[in-house]
Amino acid sequence: MKDSICPLNSSLKDVLVCVNSEPAGIAFIVDDFKKFKGVLTDGDVRRLLIKGYNVTDSISDLNFNKCVYAYKGDKIDDLIQKTNNKIRIIPILNKIHEPVDYFRNEHKTFFTPVAEPKFLGNELKYVNDAMLSTWISSKGKYIDRFEKGFSKFCEVDYGVSTSNGTVAIHLALLALGIGKGDEVIIPDLTFAATINAVIHSGAKPVIVDVDIDRWTISPNSIKKAVNKNTKAIIPVHIYGQPCEMDKIMTIASEMNLFVIEDCAEAHGATFNQKKVGSFGNISTFSFFGNKIITTGEGGMCVTNSSKLNNNMRILRDHGMSTDKKYWHDFVGYNYRMTNIQAAIGCAQLENINKKLGLNQQIENAYKSIIKNESIIWQNTFSNTNKVVWLVCAVVEKYRDDIVNELLKYKIDSRPFFYPLSSMPIYRKYSHSNKNSLLISKRGINLPTVDNVDIKIINMIFNKFYS
Numbered sequence: 001m002k003d004s005i006c007p008l009n010s011s012l013k014d015v016l017v018c019v020n021s022e023p024a025g026i027a028f029i030v031d032d033f034k035k036f037k038g039v040l041t042d043g044d045v046r047r048l049l050i051k052g053y054n055v056t057d058s059i060s061d062l063n064f065n066k067c068v069y070a071y072k073g074d075k076i077d078d079l080i081q082k083t084n085n086k087i088r089i090i091p092i093l094n095k096i097h098e099p100v101d102y103f104r105n106e107h108k109t110f111f112t113p114v115a116e117p118k119f120l121g122n123e124l125k126y127v128n129d130a131m132l133s134t135w136i137s138s139k140g141k142y143i144d145r146f147e148k149g150f151s152k153f154c155e156v157d158y159g160v161s162t163s164n165g166t167v168a169i170h171l172a173l174l175a176l177g178i179g180k181g182d183e184v185i186i187p188d189l190t191f192a193a194t195i196n197a198v199i200h201s202g203a204k205p206v207i208v209d210v211d212i213d214r215w216t217i218s219p220n221s222i223k224k225a226v227n228k229n230t231k232a233i234i235p236v237h238i239y240g241q242p243c244e245m246d247k248i249m250t251i252a253s254e255m256n257l258f259v260i261e262d263c264a265e266a267h268g269a270t271f272n273q274k275k276v277g278s279f280g281n282i283s284t285f286s287f288f289g290n291k292i293i294t295t296g297e298g299g300m301c302v303t304n305s306s307k308l309n310n311n312m313r314i315l316r317d318h319g320m321s322t323d324k325k326y327w328h329d330f331v332g333y334n335y336r337m338t339n340i341q342a343a344i345g346c347a348q349l350e351n352i353n354k355k356l357g358l359n360q361q362i363e364n365a366y367k368s369i370i371k372n373e374s375i376i377w378q379n380t381f382s383n384t385n386k387v388v389w390l391v392c393a394v395v396e397k398y399r400d401d402i403v404n405e406l407l408k409y410k411i412d413s414r415p416f417f418y419p420l421s422s423m424p425i426y427r428k429y430s431h432s433n434k435n436s437l438l439i440s441k442r443g444i445n446l447p448t449v450d451n452v453d454i455k456i457i458n459m460i461f462n463k464f465y466s
């Protein structure tokens, strides 16, 4: 700060020396009595030079009247109020009008999203390679490599890549022969893609409640909802938390039901030392831009059954016969991933454990900085290794006020998903929903991006729960 204070009798060159001395890139101009006059940035100097000034000219005749400033001790809210797209730095003066500090709103002028893709390795290289190979559509070496690599990561034999995570669920239902007249049990607390895929298959979704501590589908509620038409259960490992797969698989085998795990938010999580995605008949993943790893848009079905693997491939590729080209045995779909997407996926997969580790570190940082009894972090369970996708908590009250307050600081957060049963289009499928209503009303997802300012988030929580 000291080196960036510049007396009024300086030249433009002196100003540039001051600007250069401070990371904020700004010179604080003071008069002979060290009182604040105004600021100059390198942009200001550039504009003066263009106007015809020389670097040796003095700045004493410039007009500094319009400069915004604040006083030491002013509230952070007031400081933020004074910043905008153009004014990002506010000089802070002491009582006798000398500049003593400045407030910089740089990181807050950029929006902090809840999640963003991270390219830690070979993404560009592989995409480039795919482009140069001209195999940019749905054939090419990266597709096979991504399917093999990702299914191996899930400890499952086969992977069938798809254009997104929603059609992966649809494809799984189709391959299992589920459709009209069948019922499929799903949890009330999930992203709508789960239920939409069931409805598009022609089957009837049956919405059941979630467990109050785990937030995942309640095995007891599943049992109550089973009837003679029930064909499958779709447990969703919501917010990185594995469902109670032991109980669910027992129910499924007793009642002769298929299991499709929706793993869109839980790549790499384990239950009893076993990866999610390796329990069900088919499991589905999403690689949307904000998920744990991404291919832009994309998804995958994984299975240990070679028969289901073949069914899915045929249905995904227009229902075309694998022996006889352009001969169609089924009314199929085009649900394929492109080689370019798979190229991104291969690079993402190389660093998936690193990404999961980084997300975990961010969650740990939240827990160590924010210590407030009104905030209950997502639970952990001894037989379960949840993964961190977004940082999740349920709060006592004021959830929506907190979301709005965070937005004022340009920090995005999300209320938990609305329970499916709360939306008119899905209400008729609902079976039970007490816990999901409670959790959804109080749940908040916080950013897992690198530069998230957890101290500011802590300050906001403390405003509400002091």
Ligand SMILES: *Cc1c(COP(=O)(O)O)cnc(C)c1O
Binding pocket: 164, 165, 166, 167, 190, 191, 193, 194, 236, 262, 264, 265, 285, 286, 287, 288, 297, 298, 299
């Ligand atoms: C993201 C998501 C999906 C759908 O994935 P898309 O790739 O966006 O189609 C399905 N289920 C859950 C639980 C999800 O979070």
